[in-house]
Amino acid sequence: MLFCIEESILDVLQDERVKDALSNLAMARKKGKHLIYASRKVLEELIRSSELDKFPRDVFLRLNSRSSKLKAYLNEFDRRIELVSDISIVQKYIDKDGKQVIKLPIYFLEELNLVTESMLILEDINDYKMYKYIVDYALAKRNLTDVKVNFNIIPGAGGGISKVFLEKIKDCKHLVISIADTDKTSPNESLGPTIRPLIRYYNRIKNKCLGEAFYSEYHEVENLIPQFCYEKLGLLTDSEIKSYIEVATTSLVKEELKIPIEWKVFQLNVYKLKRQDVFKYFDYKKGITLTNFKNIHGEEYWSKILSDIGVKFNIDDYKPIDDINKGTLVINGFNDNVLNTTFEILGETNLNLLDTLLSEELKILWVNIGDFLINWGCGGIPIRFL
Template identity: 25%
Template structure:
């Protein structure tokens, strides 16, 4: 992440006088940069003043002198992202790409950690590594590394966990949520909706709702098709998945509940827009969606059979065994989704290399 020291700190912290205050914050952020947690930038003037300050350690001064001497390179790196976390003398309103944090909201350990990636399940991080690497390669950013600490929200407890972590004011947290949407027209699921209806006001984190049903739907169509053809217990889905995958621009894979599948009873109990969406898709590929006599969700008349709750692990194992590069299998819909998420991840988790011997 890019942390910017605002020029308002020059006067506020007395950097041009013999009465400097809040010097421990500059000591802290020097340590943050040296240890490779986050980039730290500022104006030439501010960096020059810090590099000659009498109120911080020699180690911190050397760091700011190094940043001053490498100013052009450091600013070029910051120009590769749109998001900046700004440390200022007093709070002001945030914008889409800028967070403004009052210097007094920092404590002795703020940012001395990697930023957190809060997921509903930790296994989800595998796909996000693929996604950020795709973004880095496509944008020629390979010289810049990234890192994160993964935390598990646990589905329904994710909202509370996000609140707990961000209240600590220790690091920035990106919380990624399943939408649980069953079609482009359906409502959000309960976990994502909670973040909308009960907003958590914080400068130390944000949430992002996936534009697909859940994390497993970020895997390319060809992977789901290959699993249906290559793993015996999923063979029942071979025909339907192969038919759906022939239409490369069909967005239906974004909304399939891979874990639970889709049966006739559930189809006819969706809201009318969702039901019509899926009936139209099945009609196009010649699948009968005639209503059955089942009276509850235990209906066994499946249009798409359940892949089960461990489908993410099954995908990871399968991809590992066949050695395929899933980044090469993206159609236009998935390419757009991956690059949107990749940009978000890179902005929050890009980080510098550790600086030894300073």
């Protein structure tokens, strides 16, 4: 996180709590866990101060030598913490440039453990490799070569993510963020049972907490994998895609499709429809089953997709959807290990080539997620003294 030392701090340097807070912040920057911005005037005052120990003054001296770069951070990041001495509670506001600002009494840094990274709570810590890849892509795209993103990854125990988030936020010892899957399989569905309590709780405390709960419009982390990885997993070749998409036909299908539809056939037809939004809601692990038709939004969405690709499917033939038939496959998925399998393919891909391989839908998701994680996890190259 970017911490900004405001000028009001200079008036309270004799306070032992402020000295300890600035020493903690300097140590966090030395270790590369967080970033610091202060104006040249503030840095020079801190460097000259007889109230501070030598160590924090040395760190501020090093930062002062790079003051022009520090100022650029104010434009690079959409979130920051401003350390001030003239308030007693956390305050949040949006500045004139639309950036989110947390005004934090500097005395709070006494309790905040800055020497460890911000906490990132995930439903499954295995998901972080995907988020880390998105962060690396976003850093490269923005040319932030001297920014390092660090997190202390905390497992949310699946459906227990809201409980873990609540415990960590109440503890007030760390910066705490979370990312949770929406579990939506169609655009107009409600959020899933895992994320609902998390967002409900966060909305009650968001204006006074040192953290953030984040989600974006995708079913789960597998939906962030680019389609070219699923093409390879489904043994779909470039020539098949080209011939199927480019051949002029009066119908999108070359033969009548019946359920369950194989993934490869479904993917080709969605390409033909140019409906990339479908890939945000598809359940890659389980596929689409009759369960996904149980609510009116899912029924309308998937019935329309199936109709558009030429599948003779009438959901009324399968009603009532109950415990006996709800698992009936409509479109095949893969398996519970699909994230690891597709990530192996993604991991072999040059980051510089990704812009040509990502759909516009996925680029938007990646940018939103990457920016969120960079803002909360940003640190620098560790400072080393001779």
